[in-house]
Amino acid sequence: MSDPALNILNDTFGYPSFRGFQQDVIAEVVAGRDALVLMPTGGGKSLCYQIPALIRGGTAVVVSPLIALMEDQINSLRELGIRADCLHSGMSPEDRQQVERELLMGDLDLLYVAPERLLTESMLRLLDQMQVALFAIDEAHCVSQWGHDFRPEYLQLHHLQERFPAVPRIALTATADKRTRQEIRARLGLQSARVFIDSFNRPNIFYRISQKKQGKQQLLKFLEKEHPEDSGIVYCLSRKKVEQTAEWLSQAGRKAIPYHAGLPPEQRKANQHRFIAEEGIIVVATIAFGMGIDKPDVRFVAHLDLPKSIEAYYQETGRGGRDGLPATAWMVYGLQDVVLLRQMQARSIASQQVQQVERQKLEAMLSLCEVTGCRRQVLLNYFDEPLDKPCGYCDLCLEPAEVWDGTEAAQKALSCIYRSGQSFGVAHLVDVLQGKQNDKVRRFGHDRLSTFGIGNELDQNGWRSVFRQLVARGYVNVDVDGHGALKLNDSCRSILKGNERIELRRDRYEPSTKYQKEYKEVGRVVVEEHDQQLWETLRQWRRSHAEEQSVPAYVIMNDKTLMELIKHRPTTHLELSRISGIGQHKLEKYGDDLLAVLGTVDVEIN
Known part of the structure; x- marks a missing residue:
C-alpha cells in the first residue's frame, strides 16, 4: 500500500526520501494529534506541516511573524503547484476579499497569517465557516519571554486550543533550549503534544571567530578572499553601525544594503525584497532582520559585534546554508562588545531573575568565543547534545589555538x-x-x-x-x-x-599563511573549472525565468538542484525526475527547456 506522504514528497516536492523524523511528525499531525518540532534551520521543518496540509481535508492555517516570510514561502509553494495565499495588513481590501472567497470555497491548501490578525474576531468567524486542516505555529520560540525574538501577540495563541479543540496544532522552531521548550508547551497549551527534537548540528556551516582589530577591514578581507560574489548577512549591534557598514561596503565595491527597525517601512520592505530576489546582495542588519528568511543560498553570516546569547548566535548563523551546501559563520569580537552588552543588560527594566538569566547567557556566549578546543562541541553541548569528538569543521579544528x-x-x-x-x-x-x-x-x-x-x-x-x-x-x-x-x-x-x-x-586576527588555502575552500560552494560554463549557463537560465515571473531565482531552482544537474547531466525526463528538488510540476514546466540547456552545453564542452 502506497504512502500518501511519501508520494507527495516525491511527486510535488521532488525529494526522494524523508530526513530525520519528518515522516513521524507528519504521521502524528495527519492523525489529528499535536506536535512540537525542534529542527535546525534548513532541516526541513516546513514539510512537517505542508505535507499534512495536502493530505488532511480543508485548509492549513500557518501562523507566521513576518509578511516577507509569508510571501517568500507562498511563491515557492505556487511554483510547486500548491494553492497557497496569505492575509496581512499590507493587502488591499479587494485582495483580502478575494482570498476570503477562496477560503470559503475550499480553494486553498495553505493560508499564511500573522498572529495578531489570526486572533481578531472577524478572522476567527471566517475560520468557523471553513474546514481547518491544522494550525502550524512557525517560529514558536517567539512565545518565550526568555528568548531574543519575544512577540507578545504569540502569547494569545493558546486560544486556538479552546476555540478549535478538534484541529491539530504543530509548533515549530529552530532554536529552543530546555527552558524555552518548557515555556512553549505551557504557553501554547501543548503539554500533551509529542515533542520531536532533531540534532542542532549544522554540519555544512563552518564556524569561525576572531578577535576584533579594525573589524570592517577584517570583514572586507574575509569577503574578498572567500566570498567575492556571494550573498550574505552582516549583523551589527546598533542602527548607526548598520548604516555606516553598508555604506562602507558599497564604497568598497560590494552590493550592500542596510536593514533595521528605524528605517522607513517602504525602504525596509524594498531592501528585504532586493536581498531575497537578487544574487550577490549583502544585507547589513540588526537582529531585527532575518527571522525565518527562506533564502537558501546565503553563503555567509558575519557578526561585527558579539551576540547576546548562544541562542541568538545559533539562530542568526542558521540563516546561512539553508540548502545544505557550505556556508561560513564568521565573527569578530572584543572587550568593548562585552562592556556594551553588559551596560545594555544593566539598563534593562526586566526583573532580577530575567537579568540573571541574560548574564548567564552572555557568559556562555563568551565561553564559545574564548574556547581553545572545538567550537561545535561547545555549541552543541549548550543545547544538551554532546559531541563525542572534535568536529573537524571549525576554525579551531582547522588551525588549533596557541x-x-x-x-x-x-x-x-x-x-x-x-x-x-x-x-x-x-x-x-x-x-x-x-x-x-x-x-x-x-x-x-x-x-x-x-x-x-x-x-x-x-x-x-x-x-x-x-x-x-x-x-x-x-x-x-x-x-x-x-x-x-x-x-x-x-x-x-x-x-x-x-x-x-x-x-x-594567543589572539588571531586572520588565518596564518599556512592555512589560508584551507580557509578559502571551506564554507563556500566550489564549482570545478570544467563545470564552470554549465554552472553559469544554468544560473542564467534560472535568472531569466525568475525575472519573467518576478520571483527570486532560488524559487525556480536552488543551488543544490543546479549542482545535482551538473553532477548527473540528465538526458531524459525520467532522469530529470530523479534530481532532488524537481517534482512533477517543475518537470512539466521546465523539463524540455532544461534538457535543451544541458544538451547544448554538453556539446560545447565536449
Missing part, C-alpha cells in the same frame, strides 16, 4: 586593577602597565604605583587580550554604571595568591 602560561601576566593585570582603585577601563590600565607618562596617568599619580611599567613584555594588543580573557572567564567584572571600569571579584583570589595557574590563548 596557548601560553598567562599566570604572571594575569597577576600583573589583576594587581594593576586593584592598586589603581578599581575605577578605570582597559586603555588606562594598559598605559600604567606599559609605563606611559601621559596626562591621565600623572594626574591620578599612577606613575607612582608599584605596577607602573611592569608590563613591557606585552604590547598594547597583548594586554588588551589578557584583560578580555580575564573578564570572559569571570575573574573580573565590568562596572556597567561607569565607563567600563574593571573591578575584581572573589574568584580571582586564587590567581593573585599563586594558588591557580591560568592558560591564555
Whole structure:
C-alpha cells in the first residue's frame, strides 16, 4: 500500500526520501494529534506541516511573524503547484476579499497569517465557516519571554486550543533550549503534544571567530578572499553601525544594503525584497532582520559585534546554508562588545531573575568565543547534545589555538586593577602597565604605583587580550554604571595568591599563511573549472525565468538542484525526475527547456 506522504514528497516536492523524523511528525499531525518540532534551520521543518496540509481535508492555517516570510514561502509553494495565499495588513481590501472567497470555497491548501490578525474576531468567524486542516505555529520560540525574538501577540495563541479543540496544532522552531521548550508547551497549551527534537548540528556551516582589530577591514578581507560574489548577512549591534557598514561596503565595491527597525517601512520592505530576489546582495542588519528568511543560498553570516546569547548566535548563523551546501559563520569580537552588552543588560527594566538569566547567557556566549578546543562541541553541548569528538569543521579544528602560561601576566593585570582603585577601563590600565607618562596617568599619580611599567613584555594588543580573557572567564567584572571600569571579584583570589595557574590563548586576527588555502575552500560552494560554463549557463537560465515571473531565482531552482544537474547531466525526463528538488510540476514546466540547456552545453564542452 502506497504512502500518501511519501508520494507527495516525491511527486510535488521532488525529494526522494524523508530526513530525520519528518515522516513521524507528519504521521502524528495527519492523525489529528499535536506536535512540537525542534529542527535546525534548513532541516526541513516546513514539510512537517505542508505535507499534512495536502493530505488532511480543508485548509492549513500557518501562523507566521513576518509578511516577507509569508510571501517568500507562498511563491515557492505556487511554483510547486500548491494553492497557497496569505492575509496581512499590507493587502488591499479587494485582495483580502478575494482570498476570503477562496477560503470559503475550499480553494486553498495553505493560508499564511500573522498572529495578531489570526486572533481578531472577524478572522476567527471566517475560520468557523471553513474546514481547518491544522494550525502550524512557525517560529514558536517567539512565545518565550526568555528568548531574543519575544512577540507578545504569540502569547494569545493558546486560544486556538479552546476555540478549535478538534484541529491539530504543530509548533515549530529552530532554536529552543530546555527552558524555552518548557515555556512553549505551557504557553501554547501543548503539554500533551509529542515533542520531536532533531540534532542542532549544522554540519555544512563552518564556524569561525576572531578577535576584533579594525573589524570592517577584517570583514572586507574575509569577503574578498572567500566570498567575492556571494550573498550574505552582516549583523551589527546598533542602527548607526548598520548604516555606516553598508555604506562602507558599497564604497568598497560590494552590493550592500542596510536593514533595521528605524528605517522607513517602504525602504525596509524594498531592501528585504532586493536581498531575497537578487544574487550577490549583502544585507547589513540588526537582529531585527532575518527571522525565518527562506533564502537558501546565503553563503555567509558575519557578526561585527558579539551576540547576546548562544541562542541568538545559533539562530542568526542558521540563516546561512539553508540548502545544505557550505556556508561560513564568521565573527569578530572584543572587550568593548562585552562592556556594551553588559551596560545594555544593566539598563534593562526586566526583573532580577530575567537579568540573571541574560548574564548567564552572555557568559556562555563568551565561553564559545574564548574556547581553545572545538567550537561545535561547545555549541552543541549548550543545547544538551554532546559531541563525542572534535568536529573537524571549525576554525579551531582547522588551525588549533596557541596557548601560553598567562599566570604572571594575569597577576600583573589583576594587581594593576586593584592598586589603581578599581575605577578605570582597559586603555588606562594598559598605559600604567606599559609605563606611559601621559596626562591621565600623572594626574591620578599612577606613575607612582608599584605596577607602573611592569608590563613591557606585552604590547598594547597583548594586554588588551589578557584583560578580555580575564573578564570572559569571570575573574573580573565590568562596572556597567561607569565607563567600563574593571573591578575584581572573589574568584580571582586564587590567581593573585599563586594558588591557580591560568592558560591564555594567543589572539588571531586572520588565518596564518599556512592555512589560508584551507580557509578559502571551506564554507563556500566550489564549482570545478570544467563545470564552470554549465554552472553559469544554468544560473542564467534560472535568472531569466525568475525575472519573467518576478520571483527570486532560488524559487525556480536552488543551488543544490543546479549542482545535482551538473553532477548527473540528465538526458531524459525520467532522469530529470530523479534530481532532488524537481517534482512533477517543475518537470512539466521546465523539463524540455532544461534538457535543451544541458544538451547544448554538453556539446560545447565536449
